[in-house]
Amino acid sequence: MIKERLNLSDEDVKMCKQIGFRTLSLCSIMEMEKMQALAYVRVMIPVINRYYHTQEERIEGYKRHWELFNTTPSVSGFITGLVASMEKQGAEDPNFDKSSISAVKSSLMGPFAGLGDSMLNLTWYPIAGSIGASMCINDGSLVGPLVMFLLINLLDWPLKYFGLHLGYTKGLEVVQSGGMALFDRLGNMANVLGVVVVGCLIPQTVKLSTALQFAFSEGEPLIIQDQMNKVMPCILPVVLTFVCYKLLKKGQGKNSASIIIGMIVFALVFAAIGHYTGVNIFA
Numbered sequence: 400m401i402k403e404r405l406n407l408s409d410e411d412v413k414m415c416k417q418i419g420f421r422t423l424s425l426c427s428i429m430e431m432e433k434m435q436a437l438a439y440v441r442v443m444i445p446v447i448n449r450y451y452h453t454q455e456e457r458i459e460g461y462k463r464h465w466e467l468f469n470t471t472p473s474v475s476g477f478i479t480g481l482v483a484s485m486e487k488q489g490a491e492d493p494n495f496d497k498s499s500i501s502a503v504k505s506s507l508m509g510p511f512a513g514l515g516d517s518m519l520n521l522t523w524y525p526i527a528g529s530i531g532a533s534m535c536i537n538d539g540s541l542v543g544p545l546v547m548f549l550l551i552n553l554l555d556w557p558l559k560y561f562g563l564h565l566g567y568t569k570g571l572e573v574v575q576s577g578g579m580a581l582f583d584r585l586g587n588m589a590n591v592l593g594v595v596v597v598g599c600l601i602p603q604t605v606k607l608s609t610a611l612q613f614a615f616s617e618g619e620p621l622i623i624q625d626q627m628n629k630v631m632p633c634i635l636p637v638v639l640t641f642v643c644y645k646l647l648k649k650g651q652g653k654n655s656a657s658i659i660i661g662m663i664v665f666a667l668v669f670a671a672i673g674h675y676t677g678v679n680i681f682a
Contacts, residue, residue, distance in 0.1 A: 407568070410449070415563055417445040418479055422559060425472040434469035439479075446483045450490035460486065463501060470508040471515025476559045478507050480566025519554070527551045529600040536604060605636035610679040 407415070421442040428438040440461055447460035470478065482504050489495040531547030534540060611623040627634050646658050673679040 407564070411567070414445050414449055414483070415480070415567060418442055418483065419476070419559060419563055421445075422472065422475060422479060422563070425475060433465070433467045436465055436468050439468045440464045442479060443482070443486075446486050450487050456490075463497065464504075466501060466505075468504065468508055470512040471519065473519050473555050473558050474511045474515040474562060476562030477566035477570065478504060478511060480563040480568075481507070481570030482566075484567050484570055519558075523554055524551060526596045526600075529597060529604055533600060533603045601636050601640050602633040605640055607635040607639050607681065609635065609681055610673075 421444075425435055425438045425442065428441070429435060430437065443460070443464045447457050451457045451460055464482075482500060485500045485503065489497045489500065527547045527550035530550060531543040531545075533543070534546055535543030609624050609627070612620045613623075614620040631637075643658055643662075647655060650657075669681050673681075
């Protein structure tokens with residue numbers, strides 16, 4: 400068990416559980432000036448109350464964490480565990496510089512936000528969503544959303560749980576030994592993997608083909624889709640995905656609803672053209 404492997408006491412395990420449950424609501428309290436600061440103060444209450452015993456020390460500890468904090472919640476466990484171990488050191492050592500706690504927390508939240516966004520928000524979550532969507536796109540099966548939920552939490556929960564305990568026991572050691580470079584490489588690898596997997600899922604989830612064909616006085620008609628498949632199979636779904644991606648990137652993701660409505664209008668217009676004129680452009 401992780402308790403024996405990391406040499407944690409019963410009090411350490413209890414505190415880590417309290418921190419872990421409070422971390423779940425890290426994004427539930429957001430304000431524009433200090434972002435997740437208020438929620439982070441709530442996360443650190445079990446730590447401050449355990450290691451500091453006077454009211455003045457506890458108030459000072461709360462104020463120390465009432466500062467700008469913003470990172471990906473799923474990977475915040477490592478930072479929180481490391482900060483908790485530094486609070487413990489600060490309570491036990493009167494010569495410890497407590498301003499270093501804020502410095503370490505501020506220096507790590509940016510890199511870990513980039514790591515969490517690249518590995519989870521931009522890679523694992525879209526992969527899980529695409530896999531779930533591919534399982535229910537034809538018959539609307541409820542298995543798809545359930546699989547997506549399980550896949551997301553298959554990575555999300557272990558990162559929170561083990562990251563918290565690792566940060567508490569070996570956080571300083573990892574940071575001082577150059578472990579952040581490893582995290583950066585993992586983020587780059589996750590980006591590459593995400594692009595490959597999403598590319599593989601495009602033919603299964605994006606259905607678009609042309610019905611255009613040209614008849615000649617002699618011989619078989621020229622079917623445009625067959626000719627396009629000889630050049631590059633599924634080229635239309637790839638082009639459509641690329642256009643949507645560029646539009647999303649241009650609008651920084653804020654225009655997703657407009658893109659969805661535009662796609663619906665696009666489909667209805669060409670369906671109406673095919674219905675009333677008999678000329679089917681897309682199948």
